[in-house]
Amino acid sequence: MLRWIVWRDLMLAWRRRADMLSTVFFFVIVVSLFxxxxxxxxxxxxxxxxxxxWVAALLASMxxxxxxxxxxxxxxxxxxxxxTPQPLFLVVLGKTLAHWIVAELPxxxxxxxxxxxxxxxxxxxxxxxxSLLIGTPVLSLIGSVGAALxxxxxxxxxxxxxxxxxxxxxxxxxxxxxxxxxxxxxxxxPHLYLLGAFAIVSLLFSPWAAAAALRISLD
Amino acid sequence: MLQLxxxxxxxxxxxxxxxxxxxxxxxxxxxxSVSPGTxxxxxxxxxxxxxxxxxILCGLLAPAEGQVKWEGAxxxxxxxxxxxxxxYLGHRHGVKDEFTAIENLRIxxxxxxxxxSKERARAVLKEMGLAGRESLPARLLxxxxxxxxxxxxxxxxxxxxxxxxxxTTSLDKGAVALVRSLIQNHxxxxxxxxxxxxxxxxxxxxxIQRLELTT
Numbered sequence: 001m002l003r004w005i006v007w008r009d010l011m012l013a014w015r016r017r018a019d020m021l022s023t024v025f026f027f028v029i030v031v032s033l034f035x036x037x038x039x040x041x042x043x044x045x046x047x048x049x050x051x052x053x054w055v056a057a058l059l060a061s062m063x064x065x066x067x068x069x070x071x072x073x074x075x076x077x078x079x080x081x082x083x084t085p086q087p088l089f090l091v092v093l094g095k096t097l098a099h100w101i102v103a104e105l106p107x108x109x110x111x112x113x114x115x116x117x118x119x120x121x122x123x124x125x126x127x128x129x130x131s132l133l134i135g136t137p138v139l140s141l142i143g144s145v146g147a148a149l150x151x152x153x154x155x156x157x158x159x160x161x162x163x164x165x166x167x168x169x170x171x172x173x174x175x176x177x178x179x180x181x182x183x184x185x186x187x188x189x190p191h192l193y194l195l196g197a198f199a200i201v202s203l204l205f206s207p208w209a210a211a212a213a214l215r216i217s218l219d
Numbered sequence: 220m221l222q223l224x225x226x227x228x229x230x231x232x233x234x235x236x237x238x239x240x241x242x243x244x245x246x247x248x249x250x251x252s253v254s255p256g257t258x259x260x261x262x263x264x265x266x267x268x269x270x271x272x273x274x275i276l277c278g279l280l281a282p283a284e285g286q287v288k289w290e291g292a293x294x295x296x297x298x299x300x301x302x303x304x305x306x307y308l309g310h311r312h313g314v315k316d317e318f319t320a321i322e323n324l325r326i327x328x329x330x331x332x333x334x335x336s337k338e339r340a341r342a343v344l345k346e347m348g349l350a351g352r353e354s355l356p357a358r359l360l361x362x363x364x365x366x367x368x369x370x371x372x373x374x375x376x377x378x379x380x381x382x383x384x385x386x387t388t389s390l391d392k393g394a395v396a397l398v399r400s401l402i403q404n405h406x407x408x409x410x411x412x413x414x415x416x417x418x419x420x421x422x423x424x425x426x427i428q429r430l431e432l433t434t
Contacts, residue, residue, distance in 0.1 A: 004329045015317035015356075076311025077327075083277060083307055084330045085299045219280055 005094030049118035050179035064103035088211040104136035141206035148213035236285035263432030316358035
C-alpha cells in the first residue's frame with residue numbers, strides 16, 4: 001500500500017517536472033549568489049560555506065512543502081486518501097518519502113557541485129553531502145506537519161515558513177556544524193550522530209502529528 | 220418480536236445527530252435508520268448541510284452531537300473496518316488531472332485494496348462511456364467526463380454503503396441513466412445508497428426514504 005502511494009506521488013511529480021526543477025534551480029542560484037557577491041576571498045568563503053548551503057536547502061524546501069498536500073486537497077483526492085483502509089500515518093509517511101525523493105534528494109546530489117564554488121576540499125564536500133543526506137529527511141518529515149496544519153488556509157505559504165523554519169534549527173546547527181568541524185580539522189562524527197538521532201525522532205513523531213493535523217484540516 | 224427483527228435489520232443507524240459549522244447550527248436531532256437495499260434521497264436548500272451530513276456519515280467529519288452506528292457499532296470506533304464498507308464520492312471528483320483515466324481508476328482502487336488490471340480498467344471505462352479517451356490526461360477531459368471517471372469507481376468497488384454528493388451535476392442524460400442503473404443494481408444486491416440530489420432518479424424500488432434538511 002505504501003508502495004502505491006509513493007509510486008503515485010513520484011508519477012505526479014514526474015508529470016509536473018517543472019515544479020521539481022524550480023526547487024533545484026532556486027537552491028543552486030541562492031548558493032551561487034554568495035561567492036559572486038563576496039568575491040574571491042577563499043578563506044571567508046570556506047567559513048560561510050556550510051551555513052550558506054544549509055540555509056539555502058531549508059529555504060528551497062519551503063518552496064515545495066506547500067504542494068505536499070495542497071494539490072490533493074483541491075481536487076478531492078486527499079479526502080479519498082483519508083477514506084482508504086490503511087492507517088493515515090502510513091499515507092503521510094508515503095507522501096513524505098515521495099517528497100524527500102522529489103524535492104530533497106536532488107539538492108543533496110547537487111550540493112557537492114555547488115560547494116566547489118566555496119573552495120572546499122574533497123573531504124569537506126563529502127561531509128557536506130553526508131550531512132545533507134542525513135539531515136534532509138528531517139526537513140521533509142517536520143515539513144509534513146507544517147504542510148498539513150496550514151492546508152486550505154490563505155497565505156499558507158508564509159505561515160508554513162514561520163511554523164516550520166524554527167523547528168529546523170537543530171538540523172541546521174548539527175548539519176552545518178559537521179561541515180565546519182571538518183574544515184577546522186575536527187571530527188564530524190558527533191554532529192552527524194546527533195543529526196541522525198534528530199532524524200529518527202522526527203521519523204517517529206512527524207507522521208502521527210501530520211496525520212492528526214490532516215484530520216483537523218479536513219474536518 | 221417484529222419490532223426486534225426490524226431493529227437488527229437496520230445496519231445504518233443515525234441517532235440525534237447534530238452538526239455545527241462555524242457558529243451556525245446546520246441541523247440537530249436527526250434520526251435515520253436504513254436497512255439493506257434502501258435508497259435515501261437527501262434534499263434541502265443550499266447550505267442546509269447535505270454535504271456535511273454525508274461527510275459525517277463517511278467519517279470525515281466529527282458530529283457535534285449524536286452518533287452514527289454501523290451494524291450496531293459507532294463508526295468512530297470501527298475506523299478502518301468501516302471505511303472498507305463505504306464509498307464516498309464528494310462534489311469534487313477525486314480525479315487527478317495529471318493522470319489518465321485508466322491510471323486514475325487503477326490508483327484509486329489500489330489504494331482501497333482492490334488492484335485491477337489495465338484491461339479491466341479499460342472495460343470499466345468503456346462501460347462508463349469513455350471509450351477512446353482512457354489514455355488522455357484527465358485535464359483534457361470535459362467536466363462531465365471527469366465526473367464519469369470518478370463514478371467508474373462505483374463499478375469496481377464492492378462496498379455496501381454508497382454516499383454520493385450531487386452525483387448528477389454536469390452529467391448528460393445518458394450518464395444520468397447510467398448512474399441510475401448503477402444505483403439500481405447496487406440496491407438489488409442489498410446495498411444502501413444515500414444520495415444528495417434534487418433530481419428524481421426514478422428508481423424502481425419501494426424502499427425509498429426521503430430526507431429533507433430544513434434550516
